[in-house]
Amino acid sequence: xxxxxxxxxxxxxxxxxxxxxxxxxxxxxxxxxxxxxxxxxxxxxxxxxxxxxxxxxxxxxxxxxxxxxxxxxxxxxxxxxxxxxxxxxxxxxxxxxxxxxxxxxxxxxxxxxxxxxxxxxxxxxxxxxxxxxxxxxxxxxxxxxxxxxxxxxxxxxxxxxxxxxxxxxxxxxxxxxxxxxxxxxxxxxxxxxxxxxxxxxxxxxxxxxxxxxxxxxxxxxxxxxxxxxxxxxxxxxxxxxxxxxxxxxxxxxxxxxxxxxxxxxxxxxxxxxxxxxxxxxxxxxxxxxxxxxxxxxxxxxxxxxxxxxxxxxxxxxxxxxxxxxxxxxxxxxxxxxxxxxxxxxxxxxxxxxxxxxxxxxxxxxxxxxxxxxxxxxxxxxxxxxxxx
Numbered sequence: 001x002x003x004x005x006x007x008x009x010x011x012x013x014x015x016x017x018x019x020x021x022x023x024x025x026x027x028x029x030x031x032x033x034x035x036x037x038x039x040x041x042x043x044x045x046x047x048x049x050x051x052x053x054x055x056x057x058x059x060x061x062x063x064x065x066x067x068x069x070x071x072x073x074x075x076x077x078x079x080x081x082x083x084x085x086x087x088x089x090x091x092x093x094x095x096x097x098x099x100x101x102x103x104x105x106x107x108x109x110x111x112x113x114x115x116x117x118x119x120x121x122x123x124x125x126x127x128x129x130x131x132x133x134x135x136x137x138x139x140x141x142x143x144x145x146x147x148x149x150x151x152x153x154x155x156x157x158x159x160x161x162x163x164x165x166x167x168x169x170x171x172x173x174x175x176x177x178x179x180x181x182x183x184x185x186x187x188x189x190x191x192x193x194x195x196x197x198x199x200x201x202x203x204x205x206x207x208x209x210x211x212x213x214x215x216x217x218x219x220x221x222x223x224x225x226x227x228x229x230x231x232x233x234x235x236x237x238x239x240x241x242x243x244x245x246x247x248x249x250x251x252x253x254x255x256x257x258x259x260x261x262x263x264x265x266x267x268x269x270x271x272x273x274x275x276x277x278x279x280x281x282x283x284x285x286x287x288x289x290x291x292x293x294x295x296x297x298x299x300x301x302x303x304x305x306x307x308x309x310x311x312x313x314x315x316x317x318x319x320x321x322x323x324x325x326x327x328x329x330x331x332x333x334x335x336x337x338x339x340x341x342x343x344x345x346x347x348x349x350x351x352x353x354x355x356x357x358x359x360x361x362x363x364x365x366x367x368x369x370x371x372x373x374x375x376x377x378x379x380x381x382x383x384x385x386x387x388x
Contacts, residue, residue, distance in 0.1 A: 060368075062368055064329070074288040077287035081284040081288070111265060119248075122218060123145040124278075125276075126149035130156070130182055136160065136184045137185040138159065138190065141218075142192075160172040168195075184215045184216065188219060188233075189327075191329070192331065194332060202233075206233055217233045217246070218246050219245055220246070223252040224251065243265070246263045248262075253293075309369035
């Protein structure tokens with residue numbers, strides 16, 4: 001079947017550096033406007049404003065980025081694309097990248113939807129499926145994009161509590177699914193817990209739920225898991241199940257600021273998603289994606305750095321006797337014995353950025369794996385912060 005997509009339907013996604021992105025990293029003057037709250041990630045004046053990336057001397061361990069990217073293969077293509085910045089991106093560039101993604105995943109190019117980061121396509125899916133019925137999801141997951149639709153009055157999120165082990169309660173979610181469910185949304189590995197569900201159990205549950213409603217699986221961190229192929233739900237799409245999988249170049253590929261992501265679904269579902277996304281990605285995003293998608297050496301390097309940093313954090317937490325979850329991502333969720341916001345504030349005083357409290361999980365802190373020297377700073381500061 002030929003790939004016949006209009007310019008408007010193909011080039012979909014939103015790009016750019018947002019105020020909320022700056023606020024999340026600690027530019028306190030932007031925090032209230034971006035989040036509607038008065039509490040910033042950092043106390044006012046704690047960290048100097050900056051334009052891109054962390055300010056000098058700041059260990060940015062709060063946003064699950066890969067500071068070792070973009071790869072040289074991506075940078076070379078970005079440099080080339082910048083010289084063509086006067087022109088809108090050509091359809092051929094998007095089609096080339098769609099074909100690359102399709103070939104690796106054993107699908108057809110028309111089953112791939114390219115957007116500016118997976119956040120764009122996740123938001124579009126929430127807007128598309130939210131009006132059909134509740135979005136059933138774990139109580140704790142990366143819910144920003146589902147909330148995008150909910151805040152527009154277009155979706156209701158039905159949250160199912162995690163298990164005592166902080167895992168996704170697949171049985172509970174499956175029991176909550178009815179013919180009136182608009183969508184099931186799962187994140188595997190989950191964020192902020194970092195946990196990967198058992199592949200056989202997870203995929204069997206997804207198959208059963210997909211017989212009743214569409215199941216969306218956010219695989220933003222799948223490449224960082226121990227066995228990405230075994231953990232992925234893309235094969236379920238190939239089997240004909242009503243499943244959507246989303247991925248991103250923001251994590252393993254180190255392109256969080258360049259904004260490129262994609263969804264894989266049936267051709268029919270992909271065609272329904274494309275008109276809902278808002279814009280089109282810049283030529284630099286497509287070029288970078290084409291340059292680095294097959295760069296296995298950089299992927300291996302990045303994963304090795306994440307593993308090295310994560311092992312350091314695990315060792316520190318074990319030495320301090322602190323409970324933590326066995327993450328297979330580039331972040332670790334741990335229980336310090338202090339309020340998460342207190343840990344965040346104490347770390348900020350030391351120019352180390354970690355995440356604060358999620359919902360009512362007030363004793364759990366999430367720390368991302370940044371540069372090795374920044375993770376070392378965190379490991380050295382933690383005993384002092386918790387009074388060990």
